[in-house]
Amino acid sequence: MEYKGYEIVVGLEVHVQLNTKTKAFCGCSTDFGNAPNSQTCPVCLGFPGSLPVLNKVALEYAVKVGLALNCQVPEFTKFDRKHYYYPDLPKNYQISQYDFPVAKKGFLNIEAEGMSKRIGITRVHLEEDAGKLMHKEGASLVDFNRTGIPLLEIVSEPDIRSPLEAYAYLTALKSVVEYLDVSDCDMEKGSLRCDANISVRRKGDTSFGTKIELKNMNSFKGVKDALEYEGKSQIDFLTQDNDPTIVGLLSQETKLWDPKKGITVTMRTKEEAKDYRYFPDPDLPPFIITQQKREEIRGSLPELPEAKKERLVKEYGLSLYDAGVLVADKKGADFSEACLKAYPGNDKKPMVNWLIGPLLSEANSRNTGIADLVIPGGIEELVGLVRLAAEEKISHLSAKSVLSESLAGGTEASRIIKDKNLIQISDSGALEGAADEAIKENPKSAQDYLQGKTGALMFLVGQVMRKTGGRANPKVVQEVLKRRLEHAH
Amino acid sequence: MQVFGLTAHELRRLQEAGQVRPDEIVSQLSERARQVDGKVCAYVRSDTGLSVDPSSAHAPAAGLLEGVPVSIKDNICTEGFLTECCSRILAGFKPPYDATVIKKLKAAGASIITQKTNMDEFAFGSSTENSCFGPTHNPWDLQKVPGGSSGGSAASVAADEAIIALGSDTGGSIRQPAAFCGVVGLKPTYGRVSRYGLIAFASSLDQIGPLSKDVRDCALAMKVIAGFDPQDSTSVDLPVPDYTAALDKGIKGLTVGIPSEYFVAGLDPEVKSILQEAIAKIKSLGGSFQEVSLPHTEYAVPVYYIIATAEASSNLARFDGVQYGFRAPVSSAANSMIEMYKHTRGKGFGEEAKRRILLGTFSLSHGYYDAYYLRALKVRTLIKNDFDAAFKVCDCILTPTSPTPAFGIGEKMEDPLQMYLSDIYTISANLSGIPAISVPCGFTAAGLPVGMQLLAKPFAEETLFTVAHAYEQATPWHTSKPSLAE
Numbered sequence: 001m002e003y004k005g006y007e008i009v010v011g012l013e014v015h016v017q018l019n020t021k022t023k024a025f026c027g028c029s030t031d032f033g034n035a036p037n038s039q040t041c042p043v044c045l046g047f048p049g050s051l052p053v054l055n056k057v058a059l060e061y062a063v064k065v066g067l068a069l070n071c072q073v074p075e076f077t078k079f080d081r082k083h084y085y086y087p088d089l090p091k092n093y094q095i096s097q098y099d100f101p102v103a104k105k106g107f108l109n110i111e112a113e114g115m116s117k118r119i120g121i122t123r124v125h126l127e128e129d130a131g132k133l134m135h136k137e138g139a140s141l142v143d144f145n146r147t148g149i150p151l152l153e154i155v156s157e158p159d160i161r162s163p164l165e166a167y168a169y170l171t172a173l174k175s176v177v178e179y180l181d182v183s184d185c186d187m188e189k190g191s192l193r194c195d196a197n198i199s200v201r202r203k204g205d206t207s208f209g210t211k212i213e214l215k216n217m218n219s220f221k222g223v224k225d226a227l228e229y230e231g232k233s234q235i236d237f238l239t240q241d242n243d244p245t246i247v248g249l250l251s252q253e254t255k256l257w258d259p260k261k262g263i264t265v266t267m268r269t270k271e272e273a274k275d276y277r278y279f280p281d282p283d284l285p286p287f288i289i290t291q292q293k294r295e296e297i298r299g300s301l302p303e304l305p306e307a308k309k310e311r312l313v314k315e316y317g318l319s320l321y322d323a324g325v326l327v328a329d330k331k332g333a334d335f336s337e338a339c340l341k342a343y344p345g346n347d348k349k350p351m352v353n354w355l356i357g358p359l360l361s362e363a364n365s366r367n368t369g370i371a372d373l374v375i376p377g378g379i380e381e382l383v384g385l386v387r388l389a390a391e392e393k394i395s396h397l398s399a400k401s402v403l404s405e406s407l408a409g410g411t412e413a414s415r416i417i418k419d420k421n422l423i424q425i426s427d428s429g430a431l432e433g434a435a436d437e438a439i440k441e442n443p444k445s446a447q448d449y450l451q452g453k454t455g456a457l458m459f460l461v462g463q464v465m466r467k468t469g470g471r472a473n474p475k476v477v478q479e480v481l482k483r484r485l486e487h488a489h
Numbered sequence: 490m491q492v493f494g495l496t497a498h499e500l501r502r503l504q505e506a507g508q509v510r511p512d513e514i515v516s517q518l519s520e521r522a523r524q525v526d527g528k529v530c531a532y533v534r535s536d537t538g539l540s541v542d543p544s545s546a547h548a549p550a551a552g553l554l555e556g557v558p559v560s561i562k563d564n565i566c567t568e569g570f571l572t573e574c575c576s577r578i579l580a581g582f583k584p585p586y587d588a589t590v591i592k593k594l595k596a597a598g599a600s601i602i603t604q605k606t607n608m609d610e611f612a613f614g615s616s617t618e619n620s621c622f623g624p625t626h627n628p629w630d631l632q633k634v635p636g637g638s639s640g641g642s643a644a645s646v647a648a649d650e651a652i653i654a655l656g657s658d659t660g661g662s663i664r665q666p667a668a669f670c671g672v673v674g675l676k677p678t679y680g681r682v683s684r685y686g687l688i689a690f691a692s693s694l695d696q697i698g699p700l701s702k703d704v705r706d707c708a709l710a711m712k713v714i715a716g717f718d719p720q721d722s723t724s725v726d727l728p729v730p731d732y733t734a735a736l737d738k739g740i741k742g743l744t745v746g747i748p749s750e751y752f753v754a755g756l757d758p759e760v761k762s763i764l765q766e767a768i769a770k771i772k773s774l775g776g777s778f779q780e781v782s783l784p785h786t787e788y789a790v791p792v793y794y795i796i797a798t799a800e801a802s803s804n805l806a807r808f809d810g811v812q813y814g815f816r817a818p819v820s821s822a823a824n825s826m827i828e829m830y831k832h833t834r835g836k837g838f839g840e841e842a843k844r845r846i847l848l849g850t851f852s853l854s855h856g857y858y859d860a861y862y863l864r865a866l867k868v869r870t871l872i873k874n875d876f877d878a879a880f881k882v883c884d885c886i887l888t889p890t891s892p893t894p895a896f897g898i899g900e901k902m903e904d905p906l907q908m909y910l911s912d913i914y915t916i917s918a919n920l921s922g923i924p925a926i927s928v929p930c931g932f933t934a935a936g937l938p939v940g941m942q943l944l945a946k947p948f949a950e951e952t953l954f955t956v957a958h959a960y961e962q963a964t965p966w967h968t969s970k971p972s973l974a975e
Contacts, residue, residue, distance in 0.1 A: 047584065048582065051721050051722065053720060083803060
């Protein structure tokens with residue numbers, strides 16, 4: 001984003017709740033939506049005398065994410081205590097990681113505004129989630145069910161230069177995490193959260209401006225909008241009166257995004273900044289992730305979106321753009337590939353067009369992904385339908401309505417085609433009778449055509465289509481009509 | 490038959506012979522406590538005598554501590570029974586679970602005494618004077634302190650109000666009171682006994698250990714409470730040896746190290762000469778001696794007070810009035826949450842607790858961490874290295890447990906530094922994680938007990954039992970009882 005000769009510099013901090021069965025440091029369930037405080041024990045409640053024991057699965061998930069984000073995963077990692085007082089934090093410290101995160105120095109490739117770009121990943125670390133506060137009629141209530149759920153903090157380098165890049169980064173990151181199947185990545189449920197650090201500087205400058213931390217963005221779009229607003233207002237502030245010396249007068253602070261008003265509001269200033277008093281948690285000895293274990297986990301990684309995209313391009317002849325659309329979500333990508341595999345022949349283009357066309361819009365209208373569509377008769381029926389359309393045995397129009405009807409009514413596509421007798425008539429001999437009839441009934445149009453008004457032919461085609469109940473192949477009809485008209489003449 | 494003065498192994502024999510039942514032992518102890526605890530104040534909440542946790546199991550197949558009443562320090566969680574760390578801030582706290590050591594004691598048939606023993610608030614102290622319930626008195630001289638912080642546990646055993654006691658030792662808190670009260674006290678190797686359910690003071694230093702009337706009981710208790718616990722990530726997964734088998738191995742062939750740095754200025758001359766007699770005794774039993782050097786000894790106290798207070802400031806952050814314990818009333822003014830924290834902690838913690846929380850908060854603060862906490866960790870490693878080197882030339886190290894015998898109640902309360910120096914010989918064991926035992930080794934002219942400390946390599950508790958038991962059996966000290974006269 002360039003505005004008044006300035007650019008924005010953004011780094012994102014993403015928190016991802018891991019979908020382990022049990023919490024990070026105790027055996028409590030991580031299920032969402034149960035009665036408040038029903039999933040707690042002395043450990044996650046921080047009761048005196050209780051001690052944390054690390055959930056090894058959570059650590060393994062963290063390593064997975066680190067490796068998938070092209071990070072170094074050092075042998076040595078440890079947990080630290082981060083102190084602050086808040087009623088949703090039962091120990092008044094959070095078990096987190098300070099100077100030895102599980103993974104560091106990685107990157108993620110994104111596509112934004114038609115360009116590919118590499119965004120650096122500073123670190124990936126594991127920590128415990130806090131509880132949830134609710135304010136009711138002058139009282140504050142706290143639900144500790146969320147307390148202790150494993151949380152990954154993924155910090156990017158300040159490599160992001162526009163709200164759209166931020167959006168693309170979040171989309172790509174979510175995609176990777178979903179492929180690994182280590183989180184639900186549901187922002188509405190709070191299993192994915194994002195804070196942003198933003199500063200501005202004159203385009204071309206290499207030093208950084210004063211950093212503002214943005215919180216309370218509840219969707220990817222919220223992140224984009226907040227950055228857009230905050231970036232512009234910082235630049236407006238710095239360029240007021242065209243006085244360049246005003247640079248540096250911005251003060252370091254934390255702001256909250258107000259999505260309703262579309263503005264950011266100061267939450268705390270630097271003077272109120274917290275001293276977290278990090279120190280190694282003496283209850284948890286350091287962990288050694290051996291090279292062997294690390295490589296074992298690396299070997300277990302599934303194919304990731306980027307690799308899948310490249311492969312789809314290579315194997316199925318997809319365009320980069322189409323492949324990009326298909327791999328965005330893992331289930332959709334798996335579904336698409338199953339369809340492509342099932343689709344016979346080397347030319348997969350018809351199947352691709354159906355996946356990113358009719359199927360995607362059917363899914364969108366249901367607010368779900370293509371893999372979640374319930375297709376009567378399964379992929380086989382879908383492939384059959386696409387094939388009939390590609391071979392022009394039924395028209396594209398009727399193929400689309402067959403799909404809609406099939407999805408809505410639960411009947412297999414082949415059954416609908418058969419019941420409605422939708423197979424196109426492409427046999428020119430079979431269409432000659434209807435063509436002759438149409439010419440005879442519309443002598444004026446026939447005349448017009450022969451006098452060079454080509455538009456008249458389309459009218460005649462329409463008549464033939466009507467006579468055949470829409471089943472005739474319009475292309476063949478055209479040819480037959482032309483031949484009969486010219487022949488009769 | 491009078492049994493409250495007996496040891497666990499003696500009681501076991503009597504029970505096996507059908508001469509005494511568990512309930513008789515408990516009722517005798519309870520009667521004993523009714524008679525003497527008004528003077529000693531070893532227990533808190535014991536106005537009407539003692540009672541036993543009804544869920545204490547008496548398994549048909551006799552456990553190692555069948556029917557043996559054990560007193561528990563007020564910082565070890567007992568399910569359903571007040572566990573307040575002798576602090577106002579934990580007023581009314583009844584843990585919803587048993588500490589792992591309590592579960593193990595119950596499984597061994599022990600009777601858990603529900604009145605807990607007195608202690609310095611959160612184990613912050615060396616005299617059991619920093620208790621919200623008031624001080625414990627030394628059974629040998631009621632004007633003196635019993636030591637601390639496990640002063641109530643030590644006094645309960647010394648005054649025959651319990652057969653065995655559990656204490657916790659972060660910087661001498663089992664051994665120094667054991668020495669002051671003339672009983673045996675062991676701080677196990679760090680990781681040998683589960684800390685699950687011990688309300689933490691300094692997590693990297695804390696260990697639960699037994700206090701007992703003799704070395705055999707100490708070994709018995711260790712056999713019961715030691716072992717790996719999956720609920721404590723710092724506990725070590727090593728098999729538990731048969732500690733009682735080590736008792737009679739004899740000293741012959743063992744080399745005892747004497748650290749030159751420990752027998753210097755500051756050591757009470759009477760304590761020094763009593764220690765020298767003990768050394769001569771061990772020599773006569775066949776032990777050989779070797780001078781060793783622990784050159785970083787002088788840094789132990791400052792290093793300890795940085796690390797222990799830093800961890801304490803963090804561990805005590807959870808006491809905020811939100812979920813349990815004391816909550817100060819606040820006006821419903823703006824910012825009532827912060828006010829609630831401030832008033833709860835301001836009124837709930839005692840002076841020494843506040844002092845340590847402030848010290849620890851300071852040394853962990855941004856800009857000070859490297860100079861204090863990090864440097865202290867480095868020196869801690871040097872202190873540990875000293876012991877590693879020393880144990881290359883000896884099997885165990887012998888020192889005084891404390892530089893002086895028990896001091897007067899109130900004597901050091903105005904001078905925290907003098908109080909801190911009371912632990913100068915004991916805290917190195919916590920910093921290096923090694924096991925150490927204090928055994929009675931004589932009495933001063935004024936009749937106060939003196940303790941001898943033995944230290945060994947990590948997980949070499951057996952060596953400690955061997956040497957301590959041989960010495961104990963050759964001396965009369967463990968058979969002496971206080972008169973409990975005013």
